[in-house]
Amino acid sequence: MRVLEVDHPLVAHKLTVLRDKTTPSPVFRQLTEELVTLLAYEATREVRTEPVEIETPVTRTIGTAFTKPTPLVVPILRAGLGMLEGMTKLVPTAEVGFLGMARNEETLDVITYAERLPADLTGRQVFVLDPMLATGGTLREAIKFLFARGAADVTCICLLAAPEGLQALRDELEDTNVSIVVASIDERLNEKAYIVPGLGDAGDRLYGVAG
Numbered sequence: 001m002r003v004l005e006v007d008h009p010l011v012a013h014k015l016t017v018l019r020d021k022t023t024p025s026p027v028f029r030q031l032t033e034e035l036v037t038l039l040a041y042e043a044t045r046e047v048r049t050e051p052v053e054i055e056t057p058v059t060r061t062i063g064t065a066f067t068k069p070t071p072l073v074v075p076i077l078r079a080g081l082g083m084l085e086g087m088t089k090l091v092p093t094a095e096v097g098f099l100g101m102a103r104n105e106e107t108l109d110v111i112t113y114a115e116r117l118p119a120d121l122t123g124r125q126v127f128v129l130d131p132m133l134a135t136g137g138t139l140r141e142a143i144k145f146l147f148a149r150g151a152a153d154v155t156c157i158c159l160l161a162a163p164e165g166l167q168a169l170r171d172e173l174e175d176t177n178v179s180i181v182v183a184s185i186d187e188r189l190n191e192k193a194y195i196v197p198g199l200g201d202a203g204d205r206l207y208g209v210a211g
Contacts, residue, residue: 036086079203122150131202136165153177
């Protein structure tokens with residue numbers, strides 16, 4: 001398992017505004033999209049490509065295209081949806097699937113309540129979108145789900161990660177072909193398993209609190 005904390009002034013600036021509790025939802029959504037595009041640039045460095053012959057207005061030449069099947073992007077519902085636009089802007093030809101997983105706030109167990117994915121992911125490169133890597137439970141189960149369907153490798157793009165969550169993933173997935181790309185590895189989890197200093201509940205800040 002590989003972990004990359006992206007060190008870039010634009011990433012740090014956008015993340016600072018996201019952390020600010022006074023940042024309104026529309027601004028939060030826009031900055032999340034922009035930040036994910038920056039993270040996706042780093043996360044796709046090893047996306048599989050092949051040479052392709054094309055004709056320019058001047059001559060024929062060899063360019064680069066994604067291999068088939070193209071990458072699969074999987075946002076974890078619901079907060080991961082807020083990251084989808086930023087990813088698909090960078091990789092518009094990628095296919096998109098959905099995985100609904102939620103953490104029971106009392107037991108911290110992960111429940112899968114929905115999925116819309118190909119039955120066979122053999123050989124596919126998969127990019128998972130989930131804003132917060134807190135306990136690691138949701139991502140762990142998502143990664144296992146994808147590997148069980150044959151995924152070749154999984155790259156998770158997160159805004160924040162807690163050291164406890166990263167360690168939990170390493171404990172179970174150390175020898176797997178998994179990459180974690182984050183804007184920041186924060187200090188710790190609090191007693192409610194929220195990331196500190198964090199940015200609060202990403203889903204609520206993206207979409208508001210459902211009544």
